Amino acid sequence: MAFKVLVCAKQVPNTNEIKINPETGTLIRDGVESILNHDDANALEEALALKDKYDDVEVIVVSMGPPQAKDMLLECLAKGADEAILLSDRAVGGSDTWATSNAVTAAIKHYGEFDMIFAGRQAIDGDTAQVGPQIAEKLDLPQVTYVQKFEISEDRKTVTVQRQLEDGYEVIEVPVPCMLTAIKELNTPRYMSIGGIFDAKNKPLHVWSAADVAVDLNTVGLKASPTNVFRSFTPKPKEPGVKIEGDSETDLAKNLLIKLKGKHVI
């Protein structure tokens, strides 16, 4: 029996590249590339490292998103994953984290038995960090979030992880199967190899619909989501700042301090 490691991954816009159109106040997404979410790359890397260590490990990447997310899954396959699953359906569009976790859980259940799940702590577009724990809840798995170090016991029945805290870390022992969410401190993700890119095209990449995974349609999508967007807007641009002038560094420093003193902040 293979030791199956699932990795939950999301394709996200590279938010570093997003700019605001100063005239309309809207986001400019044209030409913004889609990437494998950062923390998910760490989740995948840890699964692949396990595969490097044990011959019988299979790595299966699971995602939900539009059909274009196949590109990101191909990248995961090129890095060394064995199989990829994309749940893609209009019926799951507009899902909040609760509904997303229902949909992904259905896909995982449809896939079948597994031994472990890695997910990224959070995605850079929404930053919620909720979907990983919520999938764990729906699958009734123990979870550890903010994992910065991972070890598996010899019999592969327990894992010992370091969970990052603001002021240190905890060492936690958890039985498999479990859900672990990865942060960037966990590892350094590998790059795709040329051979890997070539092989990826021959690896299974399933695209499943909501009907394929038999998810209850009352638990997914916009209408089923307990949270909805009420309004959204761009932050208010600040008043233009003042450039401090001066002929020397001393003058610059003095003129700055005069301004700060004038504002009564020092």
Next chain:
Amino acid sequence: MAIKILKDKCIGCGICFKSCPADAFEFEAYDGNKLGKVAKINAKCTFCNQCLTACKFGAIEEEKIEVADDLDDYKHVWVYAEQRDGKLMNVALELIGEGYRLAKEISEDTQVCAVLVGDGIDHLAEECFAYGAEKVYMIQDPLLKNFTTDGYAKVLVDACYEYKPEIVIYGATHIGRDLAPRVAARMNTGLTADCTRLDVRVSSYIEYADKNTTLDTSTLDPNDPSTGIKQTRPAFGGNLMATIICPRTRPQMSTVRPGVMQKREKVEGATGEIVNVKPAITEADIRTKIVEIVKSAKELVSLTDADIICSGGRGLGDPSGFELIKEFADKVGGVVGSSRAAVDAGWIDHSHQVGQTGTTVKPKIYFACGISGAIQHLAGMQTSDIIVAINKDPDAPIFEVADYGIVGDLYKVIPEIIAEWDNAEALYDASTK
């Protein structure tokens, strides 16, 4: 909430297209108007509602949400008062302050209640009362001594079912962000992460939005009596703000970033009702085992409490630049912050990082030294009272948010600021003569 286009009102002008950040508008043929076309919303729609005020002809409408009718059973505002090692987290006190404000906006008799989970933590109730809590739910058991997802989620879910709070807010700490999604998922209710603003009254929301945002509030009714929570949070790395509601399920839940809400004035000796909740918890409920808890030896950086922050970025050139930043911070009575670039380069510990994935800060003065100003960094510091940017590159984005900008070599400018710091008053007096 879904958006609909009223075909009989749409004139096919396409002005709404510009309002859409997701490029989700297109035309479809329609023979009921002069241009022979109307706007249509395609699958790219992210339901952000930004188009609502774009149409001058009233052709864009939001579909009304059905509100469940058994929501009135849920009352009061709960604050998950996170403690570690018998000490309350600062964010717990901030949230009690915020919870108090929300409770009183809902109604006079709505209370803010602190929920304490742990073991041997009776002494913390007093502190919660002093900062404004009107009631404390005390959930104690030796099995709850340290945080575990399984243990804490179980007792909190049980308490929520029993006492039915209307709102539950948690600090968006590494613990709050682990616990809250689990509780919300088990109760099949909504949770909104990392909020930076909460409102219950539409009128307060309008006031906030008019003052601080670009939102056109003309479609909102200030006399709307509803008190569902409106949770505002950054998305897309701070490029977009979204206000999220949770109209059909209770409790409504949010995690709130530490450092953004206001504590109330401490009232020594304040008291309130303590409800001792007997948790139904056994060892078998907790599947994880804490082997040890390691406090990092590194100095604790309290960025959230700092009045002045001196932050360094990649422009420092090398790790030794933080020696100058430290000297600067020591001189001005501030703490050292950093950009993600400097942390990623290994120049300084993550605990100093300001920004989307680091700490959100709101000091009186934020000195950004050699920081270019990536949007993720700006998201964590742009509400600082005064931002001073020192950078060689006059085109660095940091200057767009800076109140005062110095284009120059930080290694030459900062020593001069340090040297002149104590003379500020005299310099100011001389300048006003």
